[in-house]
Amino acid sequence: MYDIAVIGAGPAGASAAIFAAKAGKKTVVIDSDKGVTKRAWFENYYGILEIDGPTLVERGIEQLKKFGAEYVRDEAVNARAVDGGIEIETAGGSTYRAKHVILATGFSVEIGEKLGVKTKDGTEPRVKTIYDVDAAGRTNIPGVWAAGTAAGVSVHGVITAGDGAKVAINVISELNGSRYVDHDVKK
Numbered sequence: 001m002y003d004i005a006v007i008g009a010g011p012a013g014a015s016a017a018i019f020a021a022k023a024g025k026k027t028v029v030i031d032s033d034k035g036v037t038k039r040a041w042f043e044n045y046y047g048i049l050e051i052d053g054p055t056l057v058e059r060g061i062e063q064l065k066k067f068g069a070e071y072v073r074d075e076a077v078n079a080r081a082v083d084g085g086i087e088i089e090t091a092g093g094s095t096y097r098a099k100h101v102i103l104a105t106g107f108s109v110e111i112g113e114k115l116g117v118k119t120k121d122g123t124e125p126r127v128k129t130i131y132d133v134d135a136a137g138r139t140n141i142p143g144v145w146a147a148g149t150a151a152g153v154s155v156h157g158v159i160t161a162g163d164g165a166k167v168a169i170n171v172i173s174e175l176n177g178s179r180y181v182d183h184d185v186k187k
């Protein structure tokens with residue numbers, strides 16, 4: 001049983017996984033590598049003068065692995081609530097169980113719909129359907145959260161990454177039973 005499963009490793013999912021794994025949570029990331037970020041060129045990402053999408057995505061995956069998150073290149077094709085968490089099945093035939101799931105699935109809400117997550121019309125350009133989340137990122141299914149484009153935030157890399165981090169911090173805080181802060185201090 002993982003503490004946190006993240007579906008999607010674009011800026012939202014990778015950022016969520018970095019925070020989750022760095023907090024010591026047993027984390028798995030399931031990613032089909034079909035996101036929009038690899039098509040982008042960024043000159044508005046805070047702290048980075050310019051970077052191409054494939055490099056940004058690659059660095060995010062490298063960083064989440066650095067903190068001990070398990071990265072699985074596969075597609076989540078089914079998911080259901082089970083005792084104590086959520087069970088996810090992949091196209092490759094694997095099954096993962098986690099106490100909490102963060103859906104960071106970009107323009108697709110298919111896997112959340114299979115779980116019974118409520119959706120609604122998107123408001124951002126070209127984003128048709130999004131998960132219906134509260135301000136913390138919670139969906140209507142206990143233990144299921146959503147972040148990034150799939151959760152309706154503005155479709156910009158730095159914002160989706162920030163949203164993934166926000167939701168992960170909320171999940172970590174819930175697991176810990178107190179508000180979590182991740183502050184490293186300059187050496």
Ligand SMILES: Cc1cc2nc3c(=O)[nH]c(=O)nc-3n(C[C@H](O)[C@H](O)[C@H](O)COP(=O)(O)OP(=O)(O)OC[C@H]3O[C@@H](n4cnc5c(N)ncnc54)[C@H](O)[C@@H]3O)c2cc1C
Binds near residue numbers: 036106
């Ligand atoms: C051409 C283009 C140019 C852009 N230029 C800029 C720019 O200059 N500046 C800027 O800030 N933003 C730009 N953007 C927008 C930015 O790239 C996105 O808003 C942001 O990166 C989206 O991040 P995300 O993590 O929400 O989604 P994504 O990056 O799309 O990631 C979603 C991930 O979830 C995975 N996934 C989905 N469903 C499943 C499933 N069932 N199982 C497993 N994995 C799944 C996908 O494969 C994907 O890897 C641009 C976008 C495009 C298309």
